[in-house]
Amino acid sequence: MENISLELKPARTFGGAKVPHRKHAKNAATIVMPPPKTVEISMQQHIGAPCTPLVKVGDTVKAYQKIGESEAFVSAPIHASISGTVKKIGSLLLPNGQKIPSVIIESDGELLTLEGIAPPQVTNAEELAAAARASGLVGLGGAGFPAHVKLIPGDKKIDTLVINGAECEPYITADYREMIEHTDDILNGIFKIKDILKISCVKICIEDNKPEAINILEQRIKSDSRSKGDVFIVKLKSRYPQGAEKVLVQAATGRLIPAGGLPAHVGCILMNVTSVAFLARYLRSGLPLVSKRLTFAGSAAANPCNVEVRVGTSIKDIAEFCGGFKGEPKKILLGGPMMGTAIYDVNYPITKKDNAILVFNKRDAKARPITSCIRCGRCLKVCPMKLRPCQIEQAAELQNAEALDMLDAAACMECGSCAYVCPAGRKLVQSIKLGKQILREGK
């Protein structure tokens, strides 16, 4: 085993854009931010049904206490990230215009932990999924898909566990730090899932711009007695969007997820590195998800760094803790520059699924002029879904549902590659989203 390389070549995938790396915070070890004075915990921390608050104004809560729950299958419970008093059940305006209840907790400064927390007993698949749900785990790579849903494949036969360590968005180094700092947790999580779900093959996918992460994982796997030569590292070319579900599963296994399908349709479970590592920690401690590592970076960040914060901490508090701004921030993003969301207010609280706060100065925030599409075809070339973004945009503007359907607008994963390369600065993703909405309404 010693000298055998565990590295696999990825299968061919289509399209993709060469985006800059800008991983300035790469070598900044994670610092832990002390709990803030107040947190505002959104009841929508994931894809799926929002939670209903389980507490009311005036209640005292302890850290790790469940404060939000939903009956829906695709949802995940939400826990208090600090101890203190519930000040208010707020109403949080999401950037997409939706309003969601939030629980505002004022800290008692003590960080009292809920009594009676014990590691869960997990011996079979059902218990694993139940534990994942109870832990509040959602896809930590940014998607926020409740983890237990993935772990219940139903009637699908699963043979491969694909671990996403691609982190293809510029600036973000949160997953990278997880791989460097918590390598053992990642492996513990992987082997636990592999044993319980009887998975025959594990593929850890990492972009080749993170050689340190590839090295350390390879070393640990080689020296791990649980590894029987069935855990591999897939060294991906650095090309956006390698970390997107469909692209990653195809690169790792050569299998193509059908439209509207999940990785389970092709025998895979896909989990982010930070998610597996958290699951391992939860199985050991029983402490649900209440904090998250974020990368604080961008042209207006005085000191790009990786910081672990309590869920519900405001961007403003985090920025202050991270050394503040360099100049005046004009644009603030939650998530990466390709798919992240622009935030309208510095007091906005972070959620479990956020992995970066990017702050930009005036120069970088400036919107570029939009000119006519020159039909250069660049957007077609980079689209990982082989779509025709420029034509979808036209069809969306004309509200032509038939053409939108012909052009398969629904298959767009909104990765932003097309708009990134467009020389005319067309807002392609925005138009395509509109097109998808037209299609949904037409049905």
Next chain:
Amino acid sequence: MNNKELLLVSPSPHISSGAATSGIMLDVIIALLPAAAAAGLIFGYQALILMLVCVGSCVVFEFISRIVMKRKQTIGDLSAVVTGLLLAFNLPATLNPVYAVIGSAVAIIVVKQMFGGIGHNFANPAITARVVLMLSFPVAMTTWVKPFFYQVSGSSIDAQTTATPLGIIKEGTGEALPSLWDMFIGTRGGSLGETCAAALLLGGLYLVIRRVISPIIPLCFIGTVALFSWIFGQEPIFSVLSGGVLLGAIFMATDYTTSPITRQGKVIFAILCGLITVLIRTFAALPEGVSFSILFMNILVPLIERIGRGKKQKKGEKKA
């Protein structure tokens, strides 16, 4: 920092590759420069004047059109400069500049701006303008001068006219055909920018390396011309080097707006362009068919682009 209004909110993605229309057009201009220089050498100052007149009038017409139509100014994208240069390349070197201005007006005002400007025209502006000029001023548009005529002092221009190599064949004037070497370096009769194969190929190479164009269209176009010329018993290399094949295949048929956007479409488009070119040369009364074939295929582009449009991602269950 507490003022909410200060933060800019916009849809993702929040960064861009930095590519811009003007940068692409600048690359095309750079790629055209070798051929422009060759034209100046071969056909002298009149060629240079004609290029300046075309570029200048195209930019002015674009500027005025945008003002009249109350649209955002677009001369900064440099596409009018490209159109002007290409139009000049398609004219005989000694053409009266007044005709060139008329051609520019047709290209920019009628073909480009009346349809909405860059990206919206369905036919190539420079080619359409050339065809319009050919039909309106057939004699002036087919009066070709000999290479380096401007160095021969004392003789009138009439004494210095010649025919294009294709014309020599078609009309059987008995004039000697230029050698393949002459055709390669451009010392032959023809439109001012089409004769120097070496310069055109150099420009094409630059565009491919800069990824401004994909090599699909030039290769398929030129390959088809060579193949079918050979089938019809003509010398394939001569056919490719003569007329406007290289200029057309590298710079005109690759125009983004008027060529298909998909790979498949590009292949079909270019092969048909090449085929029609050879058919016109072989069977029609005209000696040259590049302009007509590209113009005809421009019109078919929307049709070609329908191909493969309904190809959806596979739906449903397992496909391992």
